Every structure is written in structure tokens, then in C-alpha cells.
Amino acid sequence: MGQLWLARADRSNMTAASRRRFLKRKATEGAPRPTVVTRAMVAKANLAPAEPPPVPRPKATFIGRAPVFDRRMDVLGYQLIVDTIGEDPGDQPRFLLTRVLLEIGLDSLIGGRTGFINLPMQSLRDGIHHALPPERMMIEVSGEIRRADEEILRSARDDGYRMLVANIDQAERPDHVVQIVDGASIPFDEEHCEDLITQIVDWSPRAKVLVTGLREPSDVEPTKRAGATWMQGDILRPAERIDEPTIPANRVAVLQLLGELERPDVTIDDIDRLVSIDVGLSYKMLRMANSSYLALERRVERTRDAIVYLGLDTVRSVAALLSLSEATDHSPEVVKISLLRACHAKELFELTNPALANAAFTTGLFSSLDLLLGLSVDQVLDRIPVSDAIAAALRSGSGRLGEGLALVKAYEMNDLDALARSHFDPSVIVWAYRNAVAWMGRIERGLSG
Helix, strand or coil: HHHHHHHHHCCCCCCHHHHHHHHHHHHHHCCCCCCCCCHHHHCCCCCCCCCCCCCCCCCCCEEEEEEEEECCCCCCEEEEEEEEEECCCHHHHHHHHHHHHHHHCHHHHCCCCCCEEEHHHHHHHHCCHHCCCCCEEEEEECCEHHHHHHHHHHHHHHHCCCEEEHHHHCCCCHHHHHHHHCEEEECCCCCCCHHHHHHHHHCCCEEEEEEECCCHHHHHHHHHHHCEEEEEEECCCCCCCCHHCCCCCHHHHHHHHHHHHHHCCCCCHHHHHHHCHHHHHHHHHHHHHHHCCCCCCCCCCCCCCHHHHCCCCHHHHHHHHHHHHHCCCHHHHHHHHEEEEEEEEEEHHHHHHHHHHHHHHHHHHHHHHHHHHHCHHHHHHHHHCCHHHHHHHHHHCCHHHHHHHHHHHHHHHHHHHHHHHHHCHHHHHHHHHHHHHHHHHHHHHHHHC
């Protein structure tokens, strides 16, 4: 007790600086003294200095779509695809429904068409499918389907849901399941595809079959012969390549219009003159300006006023959509898919390098002209003067525009590995796509009046 009192008395006579030194010394008594590692010690131990830990990249939810074609190669609907760039998405079905329905909306992704969505059988057991509008969706049921699950499938069918079995080999009684649902979804296999489709149709003559994963346009005819109802994959056949002397006048006119609209110094009067030449385009511009798209209080009578109200970006998109739809052999929906690439490229650079945004739109749009018009890059660039950066991106994929174009194409192909390796932030890539889809949705609604 006396020693404690003495210690307190001694400390009471200390100055503030002495007290701090005393407390610091007491705090470190008995603690091991840290070892100072020198470069010489590292070298002696034959150890290399540790590399700094890698900085983790932000994760992003990939939300995309892939067109589903009927036997006439018209777009019937879209397969909705959800994944996480760089990691396992975990509870994917619930995650997908939250993202698509609450954040983006089905109208933006599929318009008035059918959405094809993969749900594990467990999700139907849990009732997650009830969050989907049955009239808009085709559910691809994956995973094991037990005999007890057949009653769940019947109940979903009675509620109006259309379904395909995605893993027919994992059904305990595949012949019974196919008769309950609308058909099956199978991967493309040229050798066994026909036998499998024949077996499915034998079980249920009304069954529809979606064949997925077609790799190239030449896979289409064998798949049709095998009896497929619908097809999904990289199967859009480019328009027949046109020789130089025989380019039709309507396609030359499209190139001239697109070239004028992409000029950096284009004025409202220039656009008014171009739009006024095409009666159909003028009508569409005026109709859009007077629709709920703008909800103006007064009626717009002149194309020049319509251009001012709509803005250059909208006019450029509408002009490209309408003129290309008239000049191509593909359906208007394929033109919209191509235009979405241009919008995605533009939105990507709006978020990362706004000075290149308009050039990115041009690059994305012109990169689709081989598919839509059957024109090579050289044929396009010979008729439309563009910047060296755009020309380099189209010819060799070089430069920032070339990198952005490759990234947008990778997104179209659902190539998540390429997106993860990119210098662009994955979340920015996804956000740009969402903006582009929303933009295209507004354009379509404006044109429909």
C-alpha cells in the first residue's frame, strides 16, 4: 500500500512531459522489441521483397440478352442472361428477378416480345416464378426434375406459365414432363440434335424445341432440318456481299445520309435538308415530336422544329434505324440490335471519355454495315469521310475506339472473361449497356406514337 502511495506521489510531482514518457515506458515494459528487417537481412536469407497486394476490381452484375429466332429468322424474343463479372452470383434466380424486374424493367429489355429466362427447378418449388408475368415469359426449367415436381409444373402451367425443360436428361420421367410443359431447350449438337428432337416430339407432338448455342450461320439449316422450332446463337448471316460497281442506289443514299449526320460540324439546317428529302423520315420525325415522347403543349408542324425538340442524338438514331430498315434484307428488329451496339459504344464513352462519345456511336454503327448492307469496311469508308481514329478502329480495332468496339462486341457475345480483362471498370460497361437499352426503348415508344 505504501509503495502504491509512493508511486502516486512521485507521479503527482512529474511535469506533463515526464508523465507522458513514464506512461509510454510502462506501456512497453515486457513487450517484445520489434525486429527491424534490413535489405541486407533480406538478401542474406535469399528472400525477395513482398509484392504489394493486388487492388481488387469492383464486381459488376452482367445483364444482357440474346435474340431467339424462329424458323424464318425473325426475332421471336430474347434470352435474358444474368451473371456477375469476376465472381459467382450466388442466388442467381432471385438476384436476376430483382435486377430485371425492379431495376431495368422487362419492357426495356424485351419490348413486346417474349423473354426466355432460365430458372432452376428449386426456384419453382420456392415459388420465385410468381414474380414473373406469365404472358411475357418462357421459363427454361433447369436442374433435376423429380416425379414429385410434376405437380408443381402442372400448377405453374395452369397459372398460365409457359415452360421448356432445359435439362431433359435430368428429368426422372422425361416423357411425362414434356407432356406437361411446352417443350424443351437443348444445346446444339449437329450429330445428335435430330435424334433428340425426334424423341421429344414422339413424347409430345405439340412440343416446341429451342436449340441454343449455334456457332455460325451455317448451323441454321441443319438445325431446321432436325426439326427445331426456335434457335439461339451467333447465326445472323451478313447480307450478300456487293461488288463495287453494283451497289444499289438506296444503299448509297443510306451511306450519304449517315455520313452527313456523323459530320462533327453538321448544323440543324443541314439535318433539316437531309430529313426533308425523305418523306417517310420527315413524317416519322414529326409524328415522334408530337407523340407522348416529348408531350409538348403545342403541335409541331415543321421538321426543323422537330429536330430542335428531339435533339441530334435522337434524330441520328431514328434516321439510322429507319433508313437501314428500308435498305437491308434483315428484319427491323435486327437493325435495332445493330443500333443498340452503336448506342452502347456511345454510352460507354459518355461515362469514360465524353469527347469520343459521338465518334464511338459512328464506329459502332458502321461496324454493323457489313451485316445489314453487305458492304465491306473499305466500301463504307471510301464513301464516308471519317476521322483517322474511326477508320483505324473499323479496319484494325486499334486505339481507344477500337478497344471500346471490341468490348461492346464482347458484351453482345456474353464474353465475361473479356469484360473482366478490360481496362474499363466492369460496372461502367454494364451501366452503359443499361443506358443504351433504355435509350432504345424510348426511341421505339416514340416511333410507335
